[in-house]
Amino acid sequence: MFPVRHPPPASTAMAYICNDCGNKSSQKFPGGKCPACDSFNIKSTQTSTRQAINDKEPKTMFQLVIMFLLWGALAYGFWDRYLRTDTPSPAPQATGMSKMLEDKMHLNKAPGNEY
Numbered sequence: 816m817f818p819v820r821h822p823p824p825a826s827t828a829m830a831y832i833c834n835d836c837g838n839k840s841s842q843k844f845p846g847g848k849c850p851a852c853d854s855f856n857i858k859s860t861q862t863s864t865r866q867a868i869n870d871k872e873p874k875t876m877f878q879l880v881i882m883f884l885l886w887g888a889l890a891y892g893f894w895d896r897y898l899r900t901d902t903p904s905p906a907p908q909a910t911g912m913s914k915m916l917e918d919k920m921h922l923n924k925a926p927g928n929e930y
Contacts, residue, residue, distance in 0.1 A: 832858050 831840045833849035834856040848855045874882070 830859060830861050832860060834858050 835854040836852040
C-alpha cells in the first residue's frame with residue numbers, strides 16, 4: 816500500500832566529512848572533532864529535517880478523511896466527557912384527567928375560597 820523506503824547501505828553512505836582534511840565516516844566523529852586532524856569543521860551529508868519534510872509524500876484523500884474523522888471523534892469524546900453540561904428536562908405537562916384535577920386544586924386554593 817505504502818512504499819517502503821530503505822536507507823542506503825552503511826558502506827556507501829558517508830554521513831560525516833571533515834571540511835579541513837576530507838576524512839569521511841559513516842558514524843559521528845567522537846567528541847565532534849575529526850580524529851585525523853582534530854578539527855571541529857565537520858559537515859553532515861545527511862538531509863536536514865526541513866528537507867526531509869519537503870521531500871515527504873503528500874497525504875492521500877483517504878488518509879485525510881480518516882484523520883479528520885478520528886480527530887472529530889476525539890474532540891466529541893472530550894466535549895461529551897468534560898465540557899457538556901446536562902440541561903434539566905422540562906416538567907411534564909399534565910393532560911386529560913390530571914389536568915382537570917390540577918385546575919380544581921388551584922381553584923380551591925384561590926383567595927376567597929378558604930374555609
